[in-house]
Each structure stands twice: as C-alpha cells, then as structure tokens.
Amino acid sequence: NAGVTQTPKFQVLKTGQSMTLQCAQDMNHNSMYWYRQDPGMGLRLIYYSASEGTTDKGEVPNGYNVSRLNKREFSLRLESAAPSQTSVYFCASSEGPVRNQPQHFGDGTRLSIL
C-alpha cells in the first residue's frame, strides 16, 4: 500500500535556486496538503487543496507556490530558495476537507538550503 508518496526524499539547494517537490496519493482522496516541520514548532500548513482544481493559502505560504495537477498529484514549488526554507516538508491527503477526517502523511522531503 503506497498511500502518499513524496519525491525526492532529500535535497540540497543553493540560495536562489528553484525546485519542485512532488506528491502523489493513491487513496482517491479529494483533499491534499503541504506542511513544513521545524524543530519545536510542530507542523505548519503552507497550502492546501480542498478538491481538484482549487488551492488555498495556509499559515505560511510566502515563498511557495502549488499546483493541483490532477486528483492524485499536488506539487510544491520554491521559486527562489532561501535558507529560512530549510525544513522537512510533508504532504498529506484526506477524503475531504471536513473537520473530523484524519489526514494521511507521506514520509517527508528533507530540504537544506545553503
């Protein structure tokens, strides 16, 4: 059971470079999310997509863009990477945006920006 798959697992970038983090889910979920995890701060929502064709900003969207390519795939793009974006990034999905539905997480992408 694949669940939520994120690529790459690790990446090192130089300041100013761009890159796209990929996420795909095989559970036929409608909603998808991108979080970042920093030490001592839990997970913070960057962007989410309640359903195919829609995207919305979360708590910390600055410096990021997203694309909901289709129902399965939701990518996160850093246009000009900054050291403050060094973090672990998690993609998640849920059946829908309603409040009592649990989210399913990928294993994360560990991103370092020098």
Place this chain on the structure above:
Amino acid sequence: GDSVTQMEGPVTLSEEAFLTINCTYTATGYPSLFWYVQYPGEGLQLLLKATKADDKGSNKGFEATYRKETTSFHLEKGSVQVSDSAVYFCAGSARQLTFGSGTQLTVLP
C-alpha cells in the same frame, strides 16, 4: 486563532511505566481532536481521534478522552514499551488541522 498547547518534552520513561502527555486546544467552536505519532525518518501516523465531547479514542493501548470543559485531550498509556519511543503530536481540527509542537518520548528497557 486556533492553538494547541502540548506538554513539552523530552520525556524519558522506563519500560512498563505509565504515560501521560497533556494537550489542550483553544478554538472557536468544538474541534475534532487527534493524536498522531511520528517514528524516526517517517511521516505522521494517526494514533487515535475523538470528534465530540466525552468521546474516548483508543488504539494500541493508548487512550485519550475529549473533555469539553477544558477542550483537553490528554494521551495515556498504562504500560509503555520500548517500541513506543517516538514523537507524539496533538492536533485539533476546527477549520484546518492545527498541531502542537510535539513531545519526544524515549522508553528505556
């Protein structure tokens, strides 16, 4: 805005000890409450949840009861094992999922 306050760690226990990790949630309305667990190098996994007052979530020997008066959802386990060593996150869902800062648990044999 919504917030989750979770007991800070790290917490170190001996095998078979009793575990409590405190969690309270502040929000408009009554959110659903969750506990997630994160093992090293992995993503978060749902451990248990409760969607309304007085609900008790349970899984793998862990329990938590949704207390309406204080919007608390403390995680408990009567006898921890070495394999329970992980980071535990409390989370609440009113509009979006809001996470606590996580509690690192280490269980020693």
